[in-house]
Amino acid sequence: MLLRLAQRFLVLLASLLAASALVFAFMQVLPGDPARVALGMNSSEESVDQLREQFGLDRSLIVQYADWLRGMVTLDLGVEWVSKAEIAPQLIDRLAVTGWLVITAMALALVVAVPVGTWMAVRHRHLDGVVLSAISQIGVAVPAFLAGIILITYFAKRWQWFPSGGWVPPAEDPLGFLSRLALPAVALALVQASILARYVRSAVLEVLREDYLRTARAKGLRPMQALTRHGLRNAAIPIVTVLGLQLATLLIGAVVVERVFVIPGLGSFLLDSVASRELITVQTIVMVLVAAVLIINFLVDALYLAIDPRLRTGGR
Amino acid sequence: MTTTTPSDRARGQAGNNPTERAGSRESAPPDAPRGEDPETVLTVEGLDVGAGTTQLLHDVTFSIQRGERVGLIGESGSGKSLTALAVMGLLTEGLAAHGEVRLAGRDASLLGASESRMSRIRGRDMAMIFQEPMTALNPTMKVGRQVAEVMTQHSQADRRSAQRKAVQLLDRVGLPDPAAVARSYPHQLSGGQRQRVVAAIALANDPLLLVCDEPTTALDVTVQALVLDLIVSGVQERDAAMLFITHDLAVVATVCERVLVMYGGRIVEAGPVADVLGNPQHRYTQGLVAASDLERSRTDPGRSPLDTIPGNVPPAGKFPDGCVFRNRCAFATKACEQLPPWTPRGEHPAGEHASGYACFHPVGSDRDE
């Protein structure tokens, strides 16, 4: 088990390295000189040269890459080219904001989808199961930004129960934090919960047909007992895969929802940096997003190992 | 024990230790419910099972005494598994059962009993061993816990002693190093080992009735006899009744005292093994016996009238009316378009359904040869 985990971890490190090289290379092949792009087309030769020198853009690519890598590992990312603001603290703040959003949305989706999906499976021959299933089908089709706009229209504008956007760190004002987190998290969670519920439904339906569930019933477990004690853990195996994919989707979805709710997360940081042509910042944010997806994958693998003993090596 | 439920009485003095209980059965207390009468553990009467408008089982009637082992044979698709599942109350959703299924000491029929009542009986008073050991156990739960669960579920033991008893049970079904087996997951065991685990689960609470649906069919030939042996000796130790489904007539001959022959969702013949297999009356049984190796090894092969039964088992709901076998039977006449009545054969203490057949032209009647 530990050996497997260590293996997966090495794979994670290797893929992080490969991804960083790819992201770096991709930024290099973008047309134009990054210093000139950052300063604008009308900037003077001297100021461009000065920027190049200041940020070491005149060094060889290998050196620049190594420098960038070291910066990310040591969290010493320097300052932005034009605004001269420190990158690392901004990145951490923004990451925290997006983290809150994504994790809350995922948790909400899970809390709703697992019981609802299970219910849909158990009652798949009954009206309530079919109706729920139809509702989830509709939920799947509603994009997060639309859900966000609808939520703002009713809960923020019409009834004024929640602020329509903005952000306060939790340490500063816990209540204000929660009230600002609620709508965007729900907007993100709605679609994911619908998708997840459908996967939970089919996974539970699958498990309900399994022989070991019949064995559990033959032992005297009531149907729901059999399902919760013997079924859900097995149903979790395919669901974990979906969870991993969904977390990655949520990161992307957050970019849009952060715009709708004017939240200073990683998504809006990325869009702002693109707008102000701070290529090194863009490059770093993209790398952070890619790293997040890779780390999620690693965690999914680790979760598999925890859930499914068949994947672990070794004897008894 | 201050209160005694009917089932406790039926099981002899309450207690989990089978040897202890078997002992108390022999020296029956003076207030024991019955005298010498062999006690009926399972009674199935007029059992019908249907899927929508298709009837799958028709009027299935039989009973099993304490300590009696009854075989249930018939070709694939005859309705053997459905009978077993109906008895256990484990028919899949969409199948409806009517008729009566009664277990010793319980007056009311189990059919239509509430789920909570059935779940108190299952795993405790009656247990089942299924055909497929590879999928019968939960792959994500340690074997020991799966065995212990059947005891904690019925409050036969607290968590810790159940775990200890689970190891003892695994030992008694012949698993080497039972403590290690208890700690392993099903995928770490072979098919034979897993079926031993399933047997340990089934026998854990000393059931009155054990239902086995082809328990060794999926196993390696080399371990079939071993696993069969431990199931049978487990049943014997507990003086339990057994319903044993199999395709293998030789196994029926060694394991069972009585046998039921099923075809087209009906019991077409029943009786002591020697009678039914040695001297079948129903034409279907005759064909079944002739097609088996058992018969071929007994008589010389040239003489048997049928090597295999001609034709195929029709799909569910497509059996002819009247005698279900008549579209494949070489002896069918116009009379066979009516439902053949049950003809008792000899005097059987367990009643006329324990031994007899339903055929208009039985073996040895005028239409022979």
Ligand SMILES: Nc1ncnc2c1ncn2[C@@H]1O[C@H](COP(=O)(O)OP(=O)(O)OP(=O)(O)O)[C@@H](O)[C@H]1O
């Ligand atoms: N849920 C169901 N719905 C409809 N028909 C069913 C259902 N379950 C079983 N049947 C049909 O009932 C008939 C008897 O099935 P059963 O499983 O009892 O046969 P069997 O005697 O156990 O055969 P085998 O030896 O292959 O196990 C078959 O024709 C089968 O197709």
Ligand code: SF4
């Ligand atoms: S009743 Fe008729 S058709 Fe049925 S087995 Fe007997 S002889 Fe054949």
Ligand SMILES: [Mg+2]
């Ligand atoms: Mg079967």
